[in-house]
Amino acid sequence: MTGRRANEDTFDRELAGLSPERRWREWMGRVEAVLFAAAEPVPREVLSRVVGRDCDVELVIDDIRTELAGRPYDIVAVAGGWQMRTRRAYGAAVRAARGQGERGEQLSSSEMLALVAIAYFQPITRSELSAFFGREVSRDLVARLRAAGLVAAGPRSPQPGAPYTYVTTPAFLARFGFTSLRELLDIEQLEEAGLLDKDKLLAGGWGPPAGEGDDEAGDDPDSGEEELDEL
Structure with a gap:
């Protein structure tokens, strides 16, 4: 059995022993962690690996986005998946921290x-x-x-x-x-x-x-x- 298959077999996606509320919070945390760690948009099939079979990924993301209201970043749907992105209002601060000019990496x-x-x-x-x-x-x-x-x-x-x-x-x-x-x-x-x-x-x-x-x-x-x- 490969390491990946063993991990899939031992990873508890369903969390049946938790109350519905705690289960949902854990799924939200897992999805947010995966998005936070990813450098590229994450498709639905990847996020589905960390939540229960009957979990609605879109509803989980909606709840995470609600909690991110007022934060300098958000979750956006792009390229067939989801990605955490800095809100536009904070773009200048990010470019300044990277030592980029106002133009940044814009196209001609x-x-x-x-x-x-x-x-x-x-x-x-x-x-x-x-x-x-x-x-x-x-x-x-x-x-x-x-x-x-x-x-x-x-x-x-x-x-x-x-x-x-x-x-x-x-x-x-x-x-x-x-x-x-x-x-x-x-x-x-x-x-x-x-x-x-x-x-x-x-x-x-x-x-x-x-x-x-x-x-x-x-x-x-x-x-x-x-x-x-x-x-």
């Missing part, structure tokens, strides 16, 4: 725009991204998104040469507070918010917004092409 405008395109049209190749923007999307830009864990290599494209495609990751969902890609705004909502121009999209290209790009276009001195590296 070009990185964000490329990430939006990947999120909506994945799996998508770099050449297809370039066609949307009407200018070359640099390898460095895609590499930065991959290094941040927001983008990963997808399936090979059926195009000649079988180029790699790119897709978003669970870290993308977690960073932007989505439980799944179904929560992305639709094209009409993005157009109303001024983030996409549907007419340009249907015409076959997303040009960089007017007035952006010229001040940072020289960031890649080794490139002989005009690239979407820093809009």
Whole structure:
């Protein structure tokens, strides 16, 4: 018997010897401890390992969140699970403690725009991204998104040469507070918010917004092409 299986066999999930109230409090403590110790969102199937078979994990989390009201952190549903996160009002304090500036680890405008395109049209190749923007999307830009864990290599494209495609990751969902890609705004909502121009999209290209790009276009001195590296 493996160590993990032995632990599962000896761990008392049901707590049948406790009163209903004490049992519920113990389940709340277990779930909170697991979330506190986790660096990534924790899915339901993992949390179900520490509570009884008939325990409603959502109700346990609701009760924990009630008790966390007024605290500088909360439990949020992201990327198909739950995660403890600092409340937005305390973000500046956390960045100051880490020695980060006001910008912190925010994405540049070009990185964000490329990430939006990947999120909506994945799996998508770099050449297809370039066609949307009407200018070359640099390898460095895609590499930065991959290094941040927001983008990963997808399936090979059926195009000649079988180029790699790119897709978003669970870290993308977690960073932007989505439980799944179904929560992305639709094209009409993005157009109303001024983030996409549907007419340009249907015409076959997303040009960089007017007035952006010229001040940072020289960031890649080794490139002989005009690239979407820093809009």
